[in-house]
Amino acid sequence: MNRLGILISGRGSNFEAIADAVANGSIAAEIVVVIANRPEARGLDAARQRGLNAISIPSKGLDREVYDHMLLEELHKQQVDLVCLAGFMRLLSGSFIRQFPNRILNIHPSLLPAFPGLDAQHQALEHGVKITGCTVHFVDEHLDAGPILLQAAVPVLDDDTVESLSARILREEHRIYPEAIRIVLSGRYATEGRRVIFS
Ligand code: GAR
Numbered sequence: 001m002n003r004l005g006i007l008i009s010g011r012g013s014n015f016e017a018i019a020d021a022v023a024n025g026s027i028a029a030e031i032v033v034v035i036a037n038r039p040e041a042r043g044l045d046a047a048r049q050r051g052l053n054a055i056s057i058p059s060k061g062l063d064r065e066v067y068d069h070m071l072l073e074e075l076h077k078q079q080v081d082l083v084c085l086a087g088f089m090r091l092l093s094g095s096f097i098r099q100f101p102n103r104i105l106n107i108h109p110s111l112l113p114a115f116p117g118l119d120a121q122h123q124a125l126e127h128g129v130k131i132t133g134c135t136v137h138f139v140d141e142h143l144d145a146g147p148i149l150l151q152a153a154v155p156v157l158d159d160d161t162v163e164s165l166s167a168r169i170l171r172e173e174h175r176i177y178p179e180a181i182r183i184v185l186s187g188r189y190a191t192e193g194r195r196v197i198f199s
Contacts, residue, residue: 006083011087033074068092084104105137111153115132149189
């Protein structure tokens with residue numbers, strides 16, 4: 001059985017979408033640990049209510065390498081084989097990423113490479129794009145930059161606010177993140193340069 005480790009910083013709705021897919025059997029895996037870098041992350045309560053192993057490892061004030069080492073210890077202890085970043089608002093160090101080659105996924109609320117970094121939905125509105133969306137990608141050492149697994153497009157409406165646009169994107173996030181995890185766990189893909197080809 002595949003062993004998932006989920007990293008969160010806040011609300012945890014993507015974590016919940018993944019947990020639902022695990023619970024209904026559409027992802028053949030077990031969530032062995034949910035880790036938040038912020039103790040107040042709401043997703044921790046949701047994970048505990050589901051009876052999952054949910055722990056807080058606060059990152060505040062810690063050097064990146066020191067913090068990532070703490071994370072690695074916990075993930076290795078739980079024998080995690082796929083790490084899913086689900087609203088985890090921290091950059092990971094190269095030494096962390098090299099421990100999980102092609103085994104760290106992230107979801108981002110834009111059609112990358114447009115609007116990386118913080119407040120992607122706000123960036124999309126400010127730029128005036130008519131279509132934005134979300135992306136699930138492998139994590140490499142650059143911000144929101146690794147090979148893309150899945151994307152979904154979402155229209156920007158004239159009367160959208162950051163909140164209304166974010167909500168519409170979030171619905172697609174909850175659909176494509178579990179789907180991307182299924183693809184990675186099935187192994188039915190190959191990477192050619194930056195391209196991820198499904199087989
Ligand atoms: C999601 O919209 C996710 O795409 C975004 O944070 C939100 C987390 O929501 N992630 C990023 O912006 C990463 N750069 P959630 O905690 O309810 O899953």
